[in-house]
Amino acid sequence: MKISPKKTSLRGLRIFCVAAKYRNYTLAAEELSVTASAVSHQVKTLEDELGLELLTRERRGLRLTEQGARLFRELEPAIANIDGIIAEVQSKTAASQLRVSVQPFFASECFVPVLEDFTARNPGIEIFVDTSDETAERHPVSADASIRLFRQKPTQLESDALFPLRLIAACSPDFLKRYRKGQEFTPLPILVHTSRPEAWNIWSKATGITLPPATSVVRLDSMIAVARAAERGVGAALVPVPLSDNWFKYGALVPMFDEIAELPETFYLAYPKAKAEIAEVKSLRKWVLDLFQE
Incomplete structure (x- = not known):
């Protein structure tokens, strides 16, 4: 009697590939729009189905076992091929x-x-x-x-x-009048994008400009919020150019200096x-x- 092989979940295989790609459950979860624990659970379920250990935890993240590396190597192009077939069918029928x-x-x-x-x-x-x-x-x-x-x-x-990504220091026109004395600035409040806590230090080193000590720091979690707070005079901000060109064009923001720092991101x-x-x-x-x- 012929024994049919046990079917393995395509969802589990796909999730394993994403986890293997990042070697990190949290990053895989972000791409898949699920929780890290859900990714870990799916990988464990797949391991149980296959009777193999695929990923092991280490201090710096995840490591592929020999069997996991082989499965990932063979499986990734197959998943990409399936995605291509689905995309092609959708493009013709939807x-x-x-x-x-x-x-x-x-x-x-x-x-x-x-x-x-x-x-x-x-x-x-x-x-x-x-x-x-x-x-x-x-x-x-x-x-x-x-x-x-x-x-x-x-x-x-x-x-x-x-x-x-290029950053320029900017503020509102009124803020510039309040805090600039001649060619120098008095201590002033600054705005910080929470995803770039070191941006001011990077900008300072790249431009050679040192601002006086900050009187306060306001941290915001989006660039839109940073630019809007700068427009309202809450503090000085680093904003990207040319993305912010219209803010300067219409006078909502003004440059504090001419210097622009280029960051190692594109x-x-x-x-x-x-x-x-x-x-x-x-x-x-x-x-x-x-x-x-x-």
């Missing part, structure tokens, strides 16, 4: 849709203001833009394409570099390799590169 994830400040200042041009050029594409995720260096699993900051070119995705248009040939993604890529790539 309405022409495109899901794009853009970090909020880039979306509000650069992407959304010119989005009408994309829709006019591509009237058959129904576009969904998600601006809820501030996270850098991660392509949301639900998105066809994303615009994100990466320190290095992402190896697991197709990607195109747009321009590096805005990328990123998309899964399985979706590279989808017509909607190709249309978006051409449009984004024409508008934003330096």
Whole structure:
């Protein structure tokens, strides 16, 4: 009698691949939009089904066992192939849709203001833009394409570099009058983006400018909130250029100095390799590169 092999959950295999890619349950959970414990549970369930240990915990994260490394090596291209087949079927049978994830400040200042041009050029594409995720260096699993900051070119995705992250010190016109005495500044409050706690130190070293000691520090969790607080005179801020150009153009913010610091991060248009040939993604890529790539 022939014994059929036990079926293994495709969901479990997919989750294992993401966990193996990052060697970290928390980062895998962020990409999959689930909890870290759910990822750990799925991997443990898969290990029980296969009767193999695939991932082991270490002080610095996770380590693939010999069996886990072999499974990941063989499985990753198969999962990508399945994703490609699904994407191709969807593109032929469903309405022409495109899901794009853009970090909020880039979306509000650069992407959304010119989005009408994309829709006019591509009237058959129904576009969904998600601006809820501030996270850098991660392509949301639900998105066809994303615009994100990466320190290095992402190896697991197709990607195109747009321009590096550059920061300039800025404040409101009234704030500048209050705190600048001649060419110098008196002690002043500063604003800090919580995801970049060392940004002022990096900016100071790059520009050679040392501000006086801060009278207070206000920490905010989004660049939109940082720029808005600076506009209202709450403190001095580091804002990205050219993303903030309109704030300067209309006088909501003014530069405190001419110097600009370039950080070791770059805005990328990123998309899964399985979706590279989808017509909607190709249309978006051409449009984004024409508008934003330096």
